[in-house]
Amino acid sequence: MTDRKESVIVVILTLVMTFMEMSTLPAALFFNIEIKDINPIYFTLMLDFLLAFVICWLFKKFLIKDWQFGLRSKGLLTGLKKYGLPAVIATVMVTIAFCIGLMPFDNNPTIWRVIIEGVVYYIGVGIMEELYLRGLLQNIIEKWFGERKNATLYAVLIASLLFGLGHIFGALEQPIITVIAKTVWATALGVYFGAVYVKTRNLWVPVILHLIINSGAAIPFCFSASNQYPTIALITCLVSYTLLGVYGIYIVKKNPER
Numbered sequence: 001m002t003d004r005k006e007s008v009i010v011v012i013l014t015l016v017m018t019f020m021e022m023s024t025l026p027a028a029l030f031f032n033i034e035i036k037d038i039n040p041i042y043f044t045l046m047l048d049f050l051l052a053f054v055i056c057w058l059f060k061k062f063l064i065k066d067w068q069f070g071l072r073s074k075g076l077l078t079g080l081k082k083y084g085l086p087a088v089i090a091t092v093m094v095t096i097a098f099c100i101g102l103m104p105f106d107n108n109p110t111i112w113r114v115i116i117e118g119v120v121y122y123i124g125v126g127i128m129e130e131l132y133l134r135g136l137l138q139n140i141i142e143k144w145f146g147e148r149k150n151a152t153l154y155a156v157l158i159a160s161l162l163f164g165l166g167h168i169f170g171a172l173e174q175p176i177i178t179v180i181a182k183t184v185w186a187t188a189l190g191v192y193f194g195a196v197y198v199k200t201r202n203l204w205v206p207v208i209l210h211l212i213i214n215s216g217a218a219i220p221f222c223f224s225a226s227n228q229y230p231t232i233a234l235i236t237c238l239v240s241y242t243l244l245g246v247y248g249i250y251i252v253k254k255n256p257e258r
Contacts, residue, residue: 006064010140013059017132020052022169027051038113042121049124056131069135070203079200080208086247087192087209090240091216094233098220101230105223118219119211126210133163133190134197134206152198153252160190160245178229181238188245189213195248213241 019025024041027048034040060067109117138159145151164187171179193206217237221227229237 006067007140007144009059009063010067010136013056013064014132014136014140016055017052017128017136018166020048020055021045021128021132022166024048036110036112038110038116042117046121046124049128052128053131068139068201069131070197070201071135072202072204075200075202076204076208079196079202079205083196083199083205083251084209084212086244087213090244091212093240094213094236095216095220097233097236098217098230101233102220102224102226107223107225109222114219114222118222119215122211122214122218125214126207129163130193130197130203130207130210133159134194135203137162138194138197150256152256153249156191156194156198156248156252160187160194163187163190174228178234181229181234185238185241185245188242188248190245192241192244192248195252199251 024044025048027044031044031047032040033043035043060069138155141158142152142155145154148154164183164185167182167186168179171182174182193210196209197203197206217233
């Protein structure tokens with residue numbers, strides 16, 4: 001069992017970062033900037049991410065000095081080469097499905113909108129969510145399980161389920177079938193990201209894979225006025241990402257750490 005004080009601090013930091021991402025607070029209270037055709041909420045969210053990163057750094061520096069997130073260069077390229085191909089294949093399939101489903105495109109965005117809403121924002125999302133879901137939550141759950149059999153797998157599954165449930169709030173304006181599908185495939189993606197993190201112990205690997213997968217779905221939306229998931233994209237996401245989750249369970253159980 002991990003040190004109780006450390007556990008409390010890690011849980012508090014996890015809750016703070018989760019709240020900040022879901023509420024956009026405190027940035028939403030004082031920050032609203034409009035640039036070209038970019039939705040102002042993206043700048044607000046990115047500022048909130050930066051504030052959360054500062055808080056996380058302060059916790060690490062002063063309260064949990066020995067906590068290991070896995071933010072290192074060692075093993076990055078090896079991890080991407082070993083576990084990244086399935087994510088690339090799934091992303092290509094999903095991107096094609098979105099392009100087919102959203103055509104004919106009825107929006108002509110500036111290049112800045114595509115860069116900010118399709119890539120830069122999701123760099124922040126990838127770092128933010130992997131920090132508190134894998135670097136904090138999954139790690140602390142794994143420590144709580146101690147030396148129990150399948151402790152690592154249980155930690156991955158629990159953190160992934162919470163990751164999936166968290167996506168309900170961002171999909172409430174969508175049809176119920178979309179909400180259910182997003183919850184399922186987000187959980188599956190969480191399993192995949194968590195499994196890759198377990199095998200590499202390098203947080204940058206799931207961060208980069210998270211970015212690739214998110215951007216593959218987000219960029220096509222920049223060229224469409226619709227915010228609804230086309231049926232073909234919904235099915236492709238559900239199947240592709242669920243298969244990534246199955247792959248994640250496989251790599252965790254293959255030569256498990258414990």
